[in-house]
Amino acid sequence: MDSTHPTAPVRLHSKWLRAAFLLLPVVAVVDYYAGYELQFSIFYLVSVYLATWFGGWGLGVLVALISVVLSLAGDLASGAVYKNELVPWWNCAIAISFYIVMVSVLHRLRMFQRQLEVRVRERTTALREEIQERKKLEQAVLEVSEREQRRIGHDLHDSLCQHLTSAALAGQVLSEKLHQKSVAESADSEQLVGLIESGIDLARSLARGLAPVELDMLGLTATLRELARTTSMRARLNCTLEMPEEVLLEDSEAVVHLYRIAQEAVNNAVRHSGGDRITISLQNTSQGVQMRVTDNGAGLPPEAARKSGMGLHIMRHRADMIGALCEVTGLERGTCVSVLVPTRTTTSAGAASI
Ligand SMILES: Nc1ncnc2c1ncn2[C@@H]1O[C@H](COP(=O)(O)OP(=O)(O)OP(=O)(O)O)[C@@H](O)[C@H]1O
Ligand SMILES: [Mg+2]
Structure with missing residues (x-):
């Protein structure tokens, strides 16, 4: 199963688990020397927390059981006397219930945190893919516009410019004929040819701008x-x-x-x-x-x-x-x-x- 999936087994963090197990005998020894009247449940809870958070539910329960046993053994060894022989068993039951509730809550929190992490990772990946996709689209749009500009430039050059060139030539011929016949309007026709030639220049430079x-x-x-x-x-x-x-x-x-x-x-x-x-x-x-x-x-x-x-x-x-x-x-x-x-x-x- 994918280790990033929220229901995948919790990945073991050996450093913290080692700390959880090393802490147990230390707390037990201090508990023994402190005497049976002082409660040390809260310090055993540190190991229970580390084992549950970094090792999962099973390890949390195991450390909880070891904590209860060590705590009871420490109290008995430091001379605890109970009026009723059921009292230590009652205390153990209370402690174990408390630890198991803590283990369950911690385990749920841990699962929730992992689900959030997975969701954030998925969203980040989706966002990254979206950005990538957008960049590709932008590039495609630029390429299409580049191609279209080139096509219009070529069309302008090959059709309009050629057409205007023919018109200018025809105008030139007409102008020469009018000039030979000494018609007064020959100057107008020359002006017309000039205008068509400027049109050719304009269309050419437009074409060159679109398709250098x-x-x-x-x-x-x-x-x-x-x-x-x-x-x-x-x-x-x-x-x-x-x-x-x-x-x-x-x-x-x-x-x-x-x-x-x-x-x-x-x-x-x-x-x-x-x-x-x-x-x-x-x-x-x-x-x-x-x-x-x-x-x-x-x-x-x-x-x-x-x-x-x-x-x-x-x-x-x-x-x-x-x-x-x-x-x-x-x-x-x-x-x-x-x-x-x-x-x-x-x-x-x-x-x-x-
Ligand atoms: N050289 C400039 N001098 C003054 N204002 C400018 C100049 N260049 C851009 N701007 C301002 O920045 C705005 C955005 O420019 P932009 O080129 O992105 O868009 P546009 O020219 O308005 O439209 P488009 O380029 O899409 O045809 C312009 O509308 C203008 O207000
Ligand atoms: Mg602009």
């Missing part, structure tokens, strides 16, 4: 620069990438997560900060590669005042998955998202794609 092509470290730098450029253009603010020295990071998974964290941090800065400057910086530190996204906006509101979005949570989860440390802190003016990818996942070269 190659993400080795140089690719990450280029992709972050592209992120800064498109953010500046779309949000009409100043977003830049600062990289004072070459930064090397091989772990492909880390590169992907770092890029996604940067994307969310930049989006948050655009949507929530109200600032006009965002800086993405990448640098080597003694502990690893550090990426920081800072803005000069209103700063992070206190936790209670924040909306219950998913972004910050996912950022931390992504960092967790690559063993990185992610901190979102308020600055004197603005907010800083800092991610430190520790050195053990950083090496010298490599490539990854998402």
Whole structure:
């Protein structure tokens, strides 16, 4: 039977049982020298308690019987005289009843305590499994969203961009024809072609944001620069990438997560900060590669005042998955998202794609 089960036999703790049995002769000797008039039941009870708690019901009863015998023998040896010969037997019966009640109560308490321990252990295991399961689910959700973003990016590139390119070419041809015929509207058609070409650029950069092509470290730098450029253009603010020295990071998974964290941090800065400057910086530190996204906006509101979005949570989860440390802190003016990818996942070269 499983020893953790509440009804399993009590595991013997030899140290305490030895103490219970060693204490018996000591108490008996003191009981003898103290004389028959002084009661020593309470001291025998210590051995009974130890034997029951650490050895179970049977050992408790055995020690109780030995205690009664030793106590009676001690009283008789120290010269106890009884008017009626039934008195010592009566005393023994009372003592044994008392000890057995104590043994039963202690045994029940012990069983109850073991049941509680088993229940706590079961709950802890269930909780641990639940946390594990949740982590797996979160990872699956991230993977699905990653895959979906990539799919939309590819579709955008392969369908809308191609379609717009054809439209731009057709517009170009039309514009040239109009120009040859010296029609006044040829300038309008050229403007139309220009608009379609900007549309192509926009769709391409959207596609690249959703599905960056190659993400080795140089690719990450280029992709972050592209992120800064498109953010500046779309949000009409100043977003830049600062990289004072070459930064090397091989772990492909880390590169992907770092890029996604940067994307969310930049989006948050655009949507929530109200600032006009965002800086993405990448640098080597003694502990690893550090990426920081800072803005000069209103700063992070206190936790209670924040909306219950998913972004910050996912950022931390992504960092967790690559063993990185992610901190979102308020600055004197603005907010800083800092991610430190520790050195053990950083090496010298490599490539990854998402
Ligand atoms: N750079 C920032 N400046 C000011 N406030 C911020 C900044 N980043 C986050 N916050 C605050 O923290 C909140 C939570 O951000 P989070 O990214 O988790 O959610 P969200 O952006 O509101 O929604 P989601 O990311 O799910 O689309 C935001 O609603 C905002 O109040
Ligand atoms: Mg967000």
